[in-house]
Amino acid sequence: xxxYFSSADEYCYHDYYDDDDDDRDASYxxxxxxxxxxxxxxxxxxxxxxxxxxxxxxxxxxxxxIMDLLSLKExxxxxxxxxxxxxxxxxxxxxxxxxxDKLYAEAGVTVSxxxxxxxxxxxxxxxxxxxxxxxxxxxTTMDCGHCFCNxxxxxxxxxxxxxxxxxxxxxxxxxxxxxxxxxxxRSLVSARDPNLSEKFxxxxxxxxxxxxxxxxxxxxxxxxxxAIRIKDDEFCEVECACGLQFCFNCLSEAHSxxxxxxxxxxxxxxxxxxxTVNWITVHTKPCPNCNKxxxxxxxxxxxxxxxxxxxCWLCGGPTGKEHTWTSISGHSCGQYKEDQGKKTxxxxxxxxxxxxxxxxxxxxxxxxxxxxxxxxxxQEKISHLEERQSSKDFSWVTNGLDRLFRSRRVLxxxxxxxxxxxxxxxxxxxxxxxxxxxxxxxFEEQQQQLHANVEKLxxxxxxxxxxxxxxxxxxxxxxxxxLSVITDRLCRKLYECIExxxxxxxxLVRHRIAPYMSRGLEKASELSICWETEA
Amino acid sequence: xxxxxxxxxxxxxxxxREKVADPDIQLVCDDSNIFxxxxxxxxxxxxxxxxxxxxxxxxxxxxxxxxxxxxxxxTKIFHPNVHFKTGEICLDILKNAWSPAWxxxxxxxxxxxxxxxPEPDSPLNCxxxxxxxxxxxxxxxxxxxxYARLAAMPKKG
Numbered sequence: 001x002x003x004y005f006s007s008a009d010e011y012c013y014h015d016y017y018d019d020d021d022d023d024r025d026a027s028y029x030x031x032x033x034x035x036x037x038x039x040x041x042x043x044x045x046x047x048x049x050x051x052x053x054x055x056x057x058x059x060x061x062x063x064x065x066i067m068d069l070l071s072l073k074e075x076x077x078x079x080x081x082x083x084x085x086x087x088x089x090x091x092x093x094x095x096x097x098x099x100x101d102k103l104y105a106e107a108g109v110t111v112s113x114x115x116x117x118x119x120x121x122x123x124x125x126x127x128x129x130x131x132x133x134x135x136x137x138x139x140t141t142m143d144c145g146h147c148f149c150n151x152x153x154x155x156x157x158x159x160x161x162x163x164x165x166x167x168x169x170x171x172x173x174x175x176x177x178x179x180x181x182x183x184x185x186r187s188l189v190s191a192r193d194p195n196l197s198e199k200f201x202x203x204x205x206x207x208x209x210x211x212x213x214x215x216x217x218x219x220x221x222x223x224x225x226x227a228i229r230i231k232d233d234e235f236c237e238v239e240c241a242c243g244l245q246f247c248f249n250c251l252s253e254a255h256s257x258x259x260x261x262x263x264x265x266x267x268x269x270x271x272x273x274x275x276t277v278n279w280i281t282v283h284t285k286p287c288p289n290c291n292k293x294x295x296x297x298x299x300x301x302x303x304x305x306x307x308x309x310x311x312c313w314l315c316g317g318p319t320g321k322e323h324t325w326t327s328i329s330g331h332s333c334g335q336y337k338e339d340q341g342k343k344t345x346x347x348x349x350x351x352x353x354x355x356x357x358x359x360x361x362x363x364x365x366x367x368x369x370x371x372x373x374x375x376x377x378x379q380e381k382i383s384h385l386e387e388r389q390s391s392k393d394f395s396w397v398t399n400g401l402d403r404l405f406r407s408r409r410v411l412x413x414x415x416x417x418x419x420x421x422x423x424x425x426x427x428x429x430x431x432x433x434x435x436x437x438x439x440x441x442x443f444e445e446q447q448q449q450l451h452a453n454v455e456k457l458x459x460x461x462x463x464x465x466x467x468x469x470x471x472x473x474x475x476x477x478x479x480x481x482x483l484s485v486i487t488d489r490l491c492r493k494l495y496e497c498i499e500x501x502x503x504x505x506x507x508l509v510r511h512r513i514a515p516y517m518s519r520g521l522e523k524a525s526e527l528s529i530c531w532e533t534e535a
Numbered sequence: 536x537x538x539x540x541x542x543x544x545x546x547x548x549x550x551x552r553e554k555v556a557d558p559d560i561q562l563v564c565d566d567s568n569i570f571x572x573x574x575x576x577x578x579x580x581x582x583x584x585x586x587x588x589x590x591x592x593x594x595x596x597x598x599x600x601x602x603x604x605x606x607x608x609x610t611k612i613f614h615p616n617v618h619f620k621t622g623e624i625c626l627d628i629l630k631n632a633w634s635p636a637w638x639x640x641x642x643x644x645x646x647x648x649x650x651x652x653p654e655p656d657s658p659l660n661c662x663x664x665x666x667x668x669x670x671x672x673x674x675x676x677x678x679x680x681x682y683a684r685l686a687a688m689p690k691k692g
Contacts, residue, residue, distance in 0.1 A: 129600060129635045130538065131545040155538055156635060159601040172601075174634035300616070300625045300657035 047248070049241045049524040050215065050227040058215075058229065058527055059208040062088055070100070075182040076109050078204065082167045083107035086212035108168065108179040110143045127152055129172060140188065144178035146171050154188045161189070161196055164306070166203035167211065211307075219251045220244040228524050235260075235512040239523045247514060254521060257410065257498050258417045259511035266416040270358065287311065288318040350423070357419040364412030371404060371458060384466035385473070397461075400480040404461055406520055407454045407487040414447055414494060421502060429507055439502050446497055450490040457483040492516050539599040543569045546638055553640065560643045570595040573609070574643050578687065579651040583679035584612070587687030591646065592622075593639060603633035606642060611686040613679045615653045615664040624649070625659045 050058050065088050066077040083106065084090045094103045104111065124133045127149035134149040141147040152172070157180070160169045169185060171178045182204065190197035209215045215229045224242035237254040239245045246253060250260040252267065284293040289309035296303055301313040311318045378401055382394045421429065422440045431439070460483065465476050495516040503511055547569070550562045558577075565571035572593035578584025590609040596602045606629060608622035616625045628637060628645055637645075658664025666675040 130542055131549070151538070152635065155598075156601050159598050172635045174628075174632075174636050176634075300659055302657045304631055 046231045046233075046236065047238045047522060047524040048229045048527045050209070050229055050527055051241075052225050054527045055205055055208065055227070059205060062086060062208075066091060070095075072109075072111075076111070078182065078207075079109050079168070079179045080104070080107045082207050082211050083109075086208060086214070108170065108177045110178045125149075129156075140184055142171050142178060142180055142184065144171050144173070144176050146173040146176055146178075148172055150188060153184075154192050157185050157189050157200075158193065158196060161200050161203070164203070166200050167207045168308075216248060216251060218242060218244060219246055229527070235514050237514045237517065237521045239521045241524060241526075245521050249512070249514075254409070254514070255413050255416075256514040256516070257495055258413045258420075259513050261511060262416055262420040263413075265420065269354070285311075285313065285316045288316060353423055354419065357415045361412055361415040364408060364415070367458065368405070368408045368412060371401075371408060371461075374461060375401060378461070381464070381466040389470065396477050396481055397465075400457065400461055400484050402520065403484040403487060404454065404457050406518075407450065407457070407491055410491045410494065410516075411447070411450055411454055414450075417498070418443060418447070429503075442501060443494075443497060446490065446494050450487065450494060453483055453487045453490060457487055488518055492518065539595070539597055540569060542600055543595065546640070549638075550640060557640070559647060560640065562639055562643065570597070570599075572604075572639060574639070576643055576647055578683060579647055582651050583676045584614075584650050584683050584687065587683040588689075589650075589687050591643065593642075595639075600635040600637070603629050603637075604639065604642065605629075606646070611682055612650075613660065613663055613682040614650060615655045615658040615660055615667060616649060618659045619662075623659060625654075625657055 062081060063074060063077050066072065066081055067074060069092070070077070070080075072080070080091060080103070081088070084094070091103065094106070103109075123136055125136055125139050125147060126132075127134050127139065127147075129148050129152040132149065138151075139147050139149050140153050156172050157169060160166065169180045170176065171180060182200075185200065186197055189200060209217055209227045212229075213234065214231075215227050218224055218226045218228060218240040220226075220240065220242050224240065224244070226240050226242060228238055228240055228248065230236060230238070230248055234249050236248050237245065237256060238248050247255055247260060247263075250264060252260075252263060255263040258266065280293060284295045286292065287294050287305035287307060287309050288311050290305060290307040292305060292307070294303060294305050294311075296313055302310060302319065303313050304310045309318055378397060382397055385392075385394060418440075421443070422436060457480065460476060460480050463476060465473055468476065495513070498513060499508065543564075547564055550564075559579075560577075561575040563573050563575075565573070572595065574591040574593065576589050576591060578587040578589060588610075589612060592607055592609050594605040596604065606624055608617055608624065610622075611619070612622070613619065617623070624646065626645065626649055628634075628642070653663075653667060655664040655667035663675060663678070666678065
């Protein structure tokens with residue numbers, strides 16, 4: 001404890017106005033002290049807000065890269081990118097490894113070779129869909145060379161758009177996987193129903209968000225209309241321009257140091273099981289590729305999601321098209337393994353454990369809510385103080401309060417983490433008993449320290465310092481600054497302990513945890529548009 | 536909606552013309568409803584279904600031919616890709632591989648092909664699928680034959 005204080009003092013006095021930090025942090029008086037462990041160098045913003053207005057620009061940026069790289073038309077570039085989930089790098093990798101033809105074939109892109117064909121058509125053409133003879137002016141030939149009458153095409157497009165398939169409307173010919181030219185779709189559909197054509201355009205635009213690994217809708221309710229794009233690691237916690245903080249990976253509230261899987265299990269456990277939830281768990285399974293819930297309405301157990309991913313209905317694992325029941329590589333569904341014997345007596349113990357951790361979690365989230373109310377009274381106290389001694393800087397109060405919020409948050413989520421880390425089988429962390437004991441002691445030691453200091457900070461923050469004489473205010477200021485440094489360091493240590501000592505590298509793959517943000521979650525910045533506007 | 540009606544009418548005329556051409560398939564439209572069809576198909580030769588006559592029921596959606604018709608067996612059949620109780624058929628062209636270029640007639644042909652070439656890896660009838668997967672061809676054939684005799688062949692005498 002002692003050395004924390006002394007080192008904190010040093011930082012306090014020597015590095016207080018260290019100026020190699022970003023400008024936007026200048027307003028945070030305490031920031032420089034707190035970042036004694038160098039943060040990973042910030043190379044521009046790691047997350048950006050995409051609003052309704054900037055969506056088109058954001059999409060066009062990626063389209064442009066592909067169009068330039070492969071000299072493709074816009075709709076083909078879009079088809080390609082939709083297939084590869086807007087991952088430009090992936091497109092490039094496939095191009096290099098498998099070649100252009102394979103790249104196009106996989107995405108259903110046909111580079112037009114049939115443009116001249118339409119002029120060679122006889123005056124009357126037989127449309128095999130409506131089985132009618134149609135004049136050559138009334139038919140449309142797609143890039144794949146298949147020709148049907150405009151009426152049938154339009155009907156086909158309307159059905160597909162209404163089915164929500166706008167992003168990959170295929171040719172009507174059997175076994176033709178070519179994606180239809182969006183310009184042709186647009187002109188045919190808008191002649192019949194301009195509203196639907198608009199809907200089609202919106203679907204294409206929103207594909208940039210919905211089919212993109214790096215972009216997600218902000219989960220705010222009611223929806224703020226924004227989406228967030230991240231630079232590289234999807235395991236991070238962000239704050240949208242609307243103020244909502246969330247985990248980018250699983251879209252629920254920011255929950256580190258709990259992993260997404262743990263948090264999902266925990267929140268399910270805490271929530272009352274409504275009928276809807278019951279129905280969903282009984283009747284649907286998440287697609288292993290896009291995670292949309294899939295409802296099986298018939299057919300065999302090899303099901304296919306709208307995104308095109310095939311998976312095994314029994315175990316939920318992804319399968320290739322050549323899935324067979326006898327050999328499914330990588331998983332063994334239907335093999336019963338559990339040892340039934342000890343189950344019943346353990347259930348009771350599990351319940352007790354759960355209640356223990358849940359009470360702690362609840363206690364801290366409740367304190368968090370109460371402390372949030374403190375914000376107003378603190379403001380009052382600051383204004384009182386300012387009246388008395390106008391020259392002083394009171395940023396230490398608000399910074400201390402922010403620190404209290406952040407540390408409290410970390411502390412409360414550390415309980416569900418501990419619940420799954422040291423016991424519950426649903427997470428399957430393989431450890432020997434001794435190993436578990438050592439790890440649990442290590443973790444709880446850190447958790448306790450953090451707990452003690454957070455409570456102390458909370459106590460100081462609640463003091464009626466506006467009525468204190470000046471020297472006592474100064475004393476409190478020092479205490480709060482020091483405690484802020486300590487809790488920040490303890491939070492960081494807790495994250496490091498989880499990452500380095502508790503979870504091994506294999507477990508970390510399943511339980512990726514968003515990194516600790518000493519300054520609070522990163523606010524998504526406005527999108528910087530780096531392409532030139534089209535004339 | 537008019538489009539589906541027109542197309543079904545075209546198919547109806549086509550069927551009348553082709554009746555003699557394809558002796559294995561007999562497609563009949565419901566007298567009062569052009570969206571309801573039934574078909575009688577002959578079990579393909581050199582299969583356990585040979586000699587049987589199987590009845591299929593078609594329910595055609597209003598969006599036809601942009602959406603596939605719903606087809607099921609009315610005659611009980613022991614086949615890996617047909618649900619033993621409901622007669623539901625697991626066939627890709629009736630689900631996601633549907634193309635508007637298919638007709639009711641060609642769907643019947645595809646079902647006959649499925650009868651001759653069962654796909655035991657995506658079974659709706661697991662017992663039947665398991666027999667085939669475990670290599671018990673004789674077991675499968677005799678079961679299929681028995682049900683074909685019981686359900687798909689007119690009783691003699």
